[in-house]
Amino acid sequence: MKKHNFSAGPSILPRVVLEQASKAILNFNNLDLSLIEISHRSADFVAVMEKAQQLTLNLLGLENKGYSVLFLQGGASLEFLMVPYNLMKENGKAAYIDTGVWSSKAIKEAKLLGNVETVASSKDKNYSYIPKNFSIPQDAEYVHCTSNNTIFGTQIKTFPKTDMPLVCDMSSDIFSRVLDFSQFDLIYAGAQKNMGPAGTTLVVVKDEILGKTGRTIPSMLDYQVHINSESMYNTPSVFAVYVSMLTLQWLKDLGGLAAIEKMNNAKAKLLYDEIDTNPNFKGTAAIEDRSHMNVTFLIEDTEKAASFDKLCKEAGISGIKGHRSVGGYRASIYNAMPLESVQALVDIMKKI
Amino acid sequence: MKKHNFSAGPSILPRVVLEQASKAILNFNNLDLSLIEISHRSADFVAVMEKAQQLTLNLLGLENKGYSVLFLQGGASLEFLMVPYNLMKENGKAAYIDTGVWSSKAIKEAKLLGNVETVASSKDKNYSYIPKNFSIPQDAEYVHCTSNNTIFGTQIKTFPKTDMPLVCDMSSDIFSRVLDFSQFDLIYAGAQKNMGPAGTTLVVVKDEILGKTGRTIPSMLDYQVHINSESMYNTPSVFAVYVSMLTLQWLKDLGGLAAIEKMNNAKAKLLYDEIDTNPNFKGTAAIEDRSHMNVTFLIEDTEKAASFDKLCKEAGISGIKGHRSVGGYRASIYNAMPLESVQALVDIMKKI
Numbered sequence: 001m002k003k004h005n006f007s008a009g010p011s012i013l014p015r016v017v018l019e020q021a022s023k024a025i026l027n028f029n030n031l032d033l034s035l036i037e038i039s040h041r042s043a044d045f046v047a048v049m050e051k052a053q054q055l056t057l058n059l060l061g062l063e064n065k066g067y068s069v070l071f072l073q074g075g076a077s078l079e080f081l082m083v084p085y086n087l088m089k090e091n092g093k094a095a096y097i098d099t100g101v102w103s104s105k106a107i108k109e110a111k112l113l114g115n116v117e118t119v120a121s122s123k124d125k126n127y128s129y130i131p132k133n134f135s136i137p138q139d140a141e142y143v144h145c146t147s148n149n150t151i152f153g154t155q156i157k158t159f160p161k162t163d164m165p166l167v168c169d170m171s172s173d174i175f176s177r178v179l180d181f182s183q184f185d186l187i188y189a190g191a192q193k194n195m196g197p198a199g200t201t202l203v204v205v206k207d208e209i210l211g212k213t214g215r216t217i218p219s220m221l222d223y224q225v226h227i228n229s230e231s232m233y234n235t236p237s238v239f240a241v242y243v244s245m246l247t248l249q250w251l252k253d254l255g256g257l258a259a260i261e262k263m264n265n266a267k268a269k270l271l272y273d274e275i276d277t278n279p280n281f282k283g284t285a286a287i288e289d290r291s292h293m294n295v296t297f298l299i300e301d302t303e304k305a306a307s308f309d310k311l312c313k314e315a316g317i318s319g320i321k322g323h324r325s326v327g328g329y330r331a332s333i334y335n336a337m338p339l340e341s342v343q344a345l346v347d348i349m350k351k352i
Numbered sequence: 353m354k355k356h357n358f359s360a361g362p363s364i365l366p367r368v369v370l371e372q373a374s375k376a377i378l379n380f381n382n383l384d385l386s387l388i389e390i391s392h393r394s395a396d397f398v399a400v401m402e403k404a405q406q407l408t409l410n411l412l413g414l415e416n417k418g419y420s421v422l423f424l425q426g427g428a429s430l431e432f433l434m435v436p437y438n439l440m441k442e443n444g445k446a447a448y449i450d451t452g453v454w455s456s457k458a459i460k461e462a463k464l465l466g467n468v469e470t471v472a473s474s475k476d477k478n479y480s481y482i483p484k485n486f487s488i489p490q491d492a493e494y495v496h497c498t499s500n501n502t503i504f505g506t507q508i509k510t511f512p513k514t515d516m517p518l519v520c521d522m523s524s525d526i527f528s529r530v531l532d533f534s535q536f537d538l539i540y541a542g543a544q545k546n547m548g549p550a551g552t553t554l555v556v557v558k559d560e561i562l563g564k565t566g567r568t569i570p571s572m573l574d575y576q577v578h579i580n581s582e583s584m585y586n587t588p589s590v591f592a593v594y595v596s597m598l599t600l601q602w603l604k605d606l607g608g609l610a611a612i613e614k615m616n617n618a619k620a621k622l623l624y625d626e627i628d629t630n631p632n633f634k635g636t637a638a639i640e641d642r643s644h645m646n647v648t649f650l651i652e653d654t655e656k657a658a659s660f661d662k663l664c665k666e667a668g669i670s671g672i673k674g675h676r677s678v679g680g681y682r683a684s685i686y687n688a689m690p691l692e693s694v695q696a697l698v699d700i701m702k703k704i
Contacts, residue, residue, distance in 0.1 A: 080572075
């Protein structure tokens with residue numbers, strides 16, 4: 001049965017990538033060995049790592065601009081700790097924008113290492129919008145934001161203009177749209193939405209912002225240690241890096257960020273148009289801040305909701321239950337989601 | 353061509369496991385979805401995580417003995433930091449046994465958090481033996497050892513007797529032999545030798561030793577946080593956990609640790625006997641401390657070495673180059689390595 005996989009993450013990957021990954025588990029590069037049973041320091045895997053790094057810089061338009069690319073472990077959750085360790089002086093200060101659960105977790109970890117000023121928050125309205133018009137204290141050492149909130153279905157369209165290092169958690173919308181990525185000094189993202197399977201974390205960092213805190217940083221938390229070892233300070237998450245590389249190559253072959261943005265916009269428009277015109281549905285996020293990755297909506301009539309659930313199940317639509325803190329539904333329409341699957345969902349919405 | 357994969361890690365996995373993993377990438381549990389594109393909180397994956405934890409306790413004989421099992425990210429290298437964070441009081445003291453590179457790295461990270469006393473070391477002879485007859489200071493809060501050294505080919509046969517918590521890095525020989533595992537209070541192991549692919553780290557911890565330091569521990573470094581969330585505080589490394597579960601099931605079906613120990617002993621005996629009887633070869637580790645996982649040896653005649661290299665290549669033998677700090681050769685003969693592959697290597701050694 002054809003499935004339409006709207007899972008929020010780990011989430012849909014291109015079929016061609018899954019097929020290549022499946023083959024590599026049995027026989028990688030015609031070595032008669034599995035991808036997952038060779039040394040990470042073998043020429044065959046080093047080439048995978050280097051290609052993943054090159055594709056990242058190429059797709060983000062950051063080649064030859066002083067950025068390093070890392071594939072680490074621990075997810076964005078470990079980055080919440082690594083960012084202040086690497087960028088905040090002892091008793092220093094950082095400015096955080098609170099747009100939901102992930103920002104809040106980042107703030108909690110940063111507070112262990114210094115002073116955190118939450119310069120803006122949308123907590124007052126259950127994070128249903130992106131706060132704007134705030135000021136950043138001049139003595140902060142960096143500004144941290146979360147580009148897309150998977151739970152509340154919001155997405156930052158315009159990022160803060162600042163002279164200090166701008167750090168962004170892009171876990172749920174990396175590689176989904178065209179941006180001037182050089183406005184960021186540090187980007188991090190768990191792979192398991194638009195980039196690959198769970199198990200690796202992308203970090204893109206401008207080299208010049210590192211080494212300024214005076215802190216002694218534990219080896220595994222030190223970006224410079226990982227840069228010096230080309231993401232092989234210890235054994236990397238081989239399979240997750242490989243599948244990420246394949247997914248980035250798929251994206252490049254498709255036409256890169258300009259092409260995928262166009263497709264993502266079309267999918268989002270199709271779904272939001274139905275939400276806005278069908279009286280049975282109601283979007284939960286402020287219209288101007290709506291995410292093009294995670295579309296959150298409610299059905300207020302419980303009988304109609306039951307009927308909707310039944311029809312979705314029959315149509316092979318999976319993963320659209322909303323997060324408990326918002327309720328209702330969440331359709332995640334990441335890069336690999338085809339327009340046809342969104343159309344299948346909209347067709348059912350029209351029947352309600 | 354049939355390959356004989358002696359890689360030190362990531363390393364050989366059972367063929368049946370690779371076949372199951374390859375299929376799950378395309379269609380997991382007949383869901384018509386890939387293992388790597390479903391939610392880690394779905395019933396199907398939660399069952400994988402629980403089974404991996406149960407198999408771990410069952411194989412180690414630690415069921416109902418107050419231990420928790422975690423599958424984390426970051427490898428043993430992150431454990432080097434997590435162990436002191438969770439077990440060492442501020443300005444506390446820990447005792448470490450230095451048996452090579454991995455112990456030394458563990459000591460380096462622990463020193464960031466307190467006083468480390470290296471109670472024994474075999475550095476004086478390039479780590480070619482396991483130090484014995486040392487005393488542990490009574491004011492230490494735990495003792496740390498490394499059960500097997502992949503680089504120097506040594507393995508601890510008898511562990512220190514102590515009343516304080518005993519912590520052991522078993523990355524390279526976990527699940528390879530019968531031990532009284534209840535003598536350990538904390539065991540950790542990167543998966544990529546005897547347990548699965550790179551990308552997940554097993555931690556088995558006795559619950560009662562936690563929560564005693566008074567430290568504020570960052571969330572991702574706090575074992576109790578991961579225990580409370582059943583290894584799902586953040587997205588786990590789904591694929592690596594799944595393949596580990598399959599490998600543990602394969603091991604259980606084979607007869608568990610007693611069965612695999614017998615096979616590992618037979619493989620080790622076959623190879624060491626050839627090293628000891630063939631005048632062209634010389635073992636590098638002290639005989640009584642020889643590892644049954646990583647067999648290190650030299651060929652002193654360079655012409656014979658070239659001939660050996662050529663014959664190995666022709667026979668499909670891969671991954672036996674020794675680590676640069678020892679030189680020569682290293683044949684890693686982990687659980688999944690069949691006796692036939694060791695025999696293939698010995699057959700070539702006999703021709704030299």
